[in-house]
Amino acid sequence: MTVLNKPLPNSYRQGPDARGRFGQFGGRFVAETLMPLILEVEHAYEASKKDAAFQAEWRRLLKDYVGRPSPLWYAERLTKHLRSNAAPGHGAKVYFKRDELNHTGAHKINAVLGQILLAKKMGKTRIIAETGAGQHGVATATACALFDLPCTVFMGATDVERQQPNVFRMKLLGAEVVPVTSGASTLKDAMNEALRYWVANVHDTYYCIGTVAGPHPYPAMVRDFQSVIGEETRAQMMAAEGRLPDALVAAIGGGSNAMGLFFPFLDDESVSMYGVEAAGHGVDTDQHAASLTKGRPGVLHGNRTYLLQDEFGQIQEAHSISAGLDYPGIGPEHSWLHELGRVNYVHATDQEALDAFQLCSKLEGIIPALEPAHAAAYVMQLAPRLAADKIIVMNMCGRGDKDIFTVAAHLGVKL
Amino acid sequence: MSRIATRFAALKKEGRGAFIPFLEAYDPDPATSMAILRGFPRAGADLIEIGMPFTDPMADGPTVQRAGQRGLKAGATLAGTLAMVRDFRREDDATPVILMGYYNPILSYGVERFCTDASASGVDGLIVVDVPPEEADEIEPSTKANGLDLIRLIAPTTDDVRLPRVLAATSGFVYYVAITGITGTRSATTEALAAAIPRIRQHTSLPIAIGFGVRTPQQAAEASRIADGAVVASALIDTLAATLDEQGRAKPDTVRKVLDQVRALSDAVRAA
Numbered sequence: 001m002t003v004l005n006k007p008l009p010n011s012y013r014q015g016p017d018a019r020g021r022f023g024q025f026g027g028r029f030v031a032e033t034l035m036p037l038i039l040e041v042e043h044a045y046e047a048s049k050k051d052a053a054f055q056a057e058w059r060r061l062l063k064d065y066v067g068r069p070s071p072l073w074y075a076e077r078l079t080k081h082l083r084s085n086a087a088p089g090h091g092a093k094v095y096f097k098r099d100e101l102n103h104t105g106a107h108k109i110n111a112v113l114g115q116i117l118l119a120k121k122m123g124k125t126r127i128i129a130e131t132g133a134g135q136h137g138v139a140t141a142t143a144c145a146l147f148d149l150p151c152t153v154f155m156g157a158t159d160v161e162r163q164q165p166n167v168f169r170m171k172l173l174g175a176e177v178v179p180v181t182s183g184a185s186t187l188k189d190a191m192n193e194a195l196r197y198w199v200a201n202v203h204d205t206y207y208c209i210g211t212v213a214g215p216h217p218y219p220a221m222v223r224d225f226q227s228v229i230g231e232e233t234r235a236q237m238m239a240a241e242g243r244l245p246d247a248l249v250a251a252i253g254g255g256s257n258a259m260g261l262f263f264p265f266l267d268d269e270s271v272s273m274y275g276v277e278a279a280g281h282g283v284d285t286d287q288h289a290a291s292l293t294k295g296r297p298g299v300l301h302g303n304r305t306y307l308l309q310d311e312f313g314q315i316q317e318a319h320s321i322s323a324g325l326d327y328p329g330i331g332p333e334h335s336w337l338h339e340l341g342r343v344n345y346v347h348a349t350d351q352e353a354l355d356a357f358q359l360c361s362k363l364e365g366i367i368p369a370l371e372p373a374h375a376a377a378y379v380m381q382l383a384p385r386l387a388a389d390k391i392i393v394m395n396m397c398g399r400g401d402k403d404i405f406t407v408a409a410h411l412g413v414k415l
Numbered sequence: 416m417s418r419i420a421t422r423f424a425a426l427k428k429e430g431r432g433a434f435i436p437f438l439e440a441y442d443p444d445p446a447t448s449m450a451i452l453r454g455f456p457r458a459g460a461d462l463i464e465i466g467m468p469f470t471d472p473m474a475d476g477p478t479v480q481r482a483g484q485r486g487l488k489a490g491a492t493l494a495g496t497l498a499m500v501r502d503f504r505r506e507d508d509a510t511p512v513i514l515m516g517y518y519n520p521i522l523s524y525g526v527e528r529f530c531t532d533a534s535a536s537g538v539d540g541l542i543v544v545d546v547p548p549e550e551a552d553e554i555e556p557s558t559k560a561n562g563l564d565l566i567r568l569i570a571p572t573t574d575d576v577r578l579p580r581v582l583a584a585t586s587g588f589v590y591y592v593a594i595t596g597i598t599g600t601r602s603a604t605t606e607a608l609a610a611a612i613p614r615i616r617q618h619t620s621l622p623i624a625i626g627f628g629v630r631t632p633q634q635a636a637e638a639s640r641i642a643d644g645a646v647v648a649s650a651l652i653d654t655l656a657a658t659l660d661e662q663g664r665a666k667p668d669t670v671r672k673v674l675d676q677v678r679a680l681s682d683a684v685r686a687a
């Protein structure tokens with residue numbers, strides 16, 4: 001291979017730079033009280049990358065506790081269904097990367113276990129986390145139970161209401177759940193409150209962030225841990241089809257499951273990528289969470305990225321039927337990939353996600369979480385447009401048990 | 416010499432520290448907030464800090480958060496805040512005014528344009544909470560070009576390695592965050608402050624003001640004695656909030672009650 005002699009000036013996989021920037025995005029926009037701790041996390045994380053024992057322990061947990069590798073499933077009935085509505089010779093083959101089968105029911109646990117190991121290595125004795133849908137909160141509470149660490153989860157009061165099963169699960173796991181009532185009482189406000197708590201408890205507390213956002217090194221660190229999704233997908237696809245997929249599709253709130261799937265494929269030109277934002281009631285209404293589609297760059301929660309904001313730079317409330325996508329920002333690396341055009345950022349509405357939720361349940365026997373239901377909604381549009389010999393991999397990043405009450409309410413069913 | 420340097424030099428001659436009250440712009444409405452600002456110097460303010468409301472104030476406790484929400488509801492913008500300073504400057508050209516806020520509204524206004532307009536409006540310094548020295552190049556060229564001081568926060572967590580770096584990026588005065596925590600929650604002990612301030616002085620000749628958790632006249636007097644100034648914010652906002660009616664509107668005694676408290680705090684600092 002002559003490739004080895006070439007420099008890699010155009011690699012998409014070299015970020016962030018020393019300042020934690022992906023192009024102009026990312027950085028460390030935090031108050032001085034947090035800055036020394038952010039630097040400490042960065043040093044500890046850099047050291048852990050080269051620490052074979054650390055990596056081996058994380059891999060052991062992923063295998064024996066989480067149940068990785070998660071399967072790559074050929075969604076044959078869905079593929080046939082989408083082909084039946086496509087032009088002749090069209091209708092791509094659809095695979096699901098089944099991260100909903102992970103212990104705790106979503107991809108979040110991958111990065112949580114890495115971060116909890118890091119917290120222990122740093123000598124921190126308390127863990128805090130923010131959560132929207134509750135999946136990250138449950139994953140963090142789970143890891144804290146396993147490692148015998150006290151855990152406090154900040155959750156918007158609105159989300160506490162609409163994600164009762166996960167609130168109960170966190171409490172069963174021994175975590176304290178703090179309902180946050182500031183702002184719109186959703187994920188953004190939970191993150192504000194977690195940061196405020198952290199500022200007051202820096203000496204013994206580690207903040208386990210659930211997505212590829214926040215101050216450097218969190219976006220890179222969470223991405224690295226979640227990249228296990230894309231690495232497995234790559235190997236599994238080579239085994240199943242003997243080639244790389246043509247398209248990757250993943251839902252985007254903060255963007256951790258998408259970044260995890262996309263990152264290992266970023267330099268493979270033949271692989272196109274689609275990040276699906278939550279369009280809520282529609283991107284032309286004021287009720288959506290499509291930061292890249294409708295926002296503009298700004299600074300919030302420690303990083304520069306695309307944000308939903310008004311003309312004065314005040315942050316706007318996001319809306320999505322999915323509590324996990326209900327965030328007015330997005331990870332900085334996504335903002336960078338968006339501006340470079342490497343990843344296509346598209347969107348799906350609440351209704352489209354609900355339709356996909358039901359179709360996926362009936363055709364594949366897999367009840368998706370509302371988050372990947374957004375990705376499935378886009379797959380339903382994309383697959384019929386592609387030739388039948390093309391391959392799509394969608395990240396089924398969470399299961400829908402937690403959402404059955406929300407979905408039932410929307411379908412007018414009383415449980 | 417800048418207004419800030421002039422004022423601290425004059426206070427040093429007087430042999431006392433500065434009293435620095437805080438108000439959130441447009442809280443609870445532009446007229447009340449303007450009346451409080453106008454009344455500050457006569458009630459004993461040596462410098463003035465004005466908060467620029469933001470939807471997501473990460474470093475602030477519930478009191479300042481709610482003040483910001485009231486301000487935003489009343490229509491606060493950066494342009495409106497600068498207009499307040501311009502109005503203030505018509506009658507007071509000596510009292511330094513420092514704006515404190517978060518980066519995103521400034522970014523949205525345009526950093527260069529904001530610094531130009533702030534300077535032209537009579538603002539003397541900026542505190543941008545979420546722009547640490549690591550990100551200083553975002554804003555420092557514009558503050559320098561416009562003669563604005565960039566006042567930085569030093570926290571108890573700022574270690575000796577980091578301290579010189581943060582101080583090197585500071586001008587005007589140093590704002591010592593007395594507690595690891597958010598505004599309006601806890602107070603530091605006298606002993607903790609008495610240990611912290613000399614540590615900072617080893618690295619700088621700039622005046623040092625203490626904020627976060629300074630609430631009572633006694634605490635303000637102590638802080639101004641140990642350092643060179645005391646900032647009081649949440650305690651004044653609590654007083655203002657307590658006067659509001661059920662709809663959150665100011666009542667006839669709102670301005671007087673806040674200024675009475677400013678006077679009591681200032682008297683204590685002067686007597687210290």
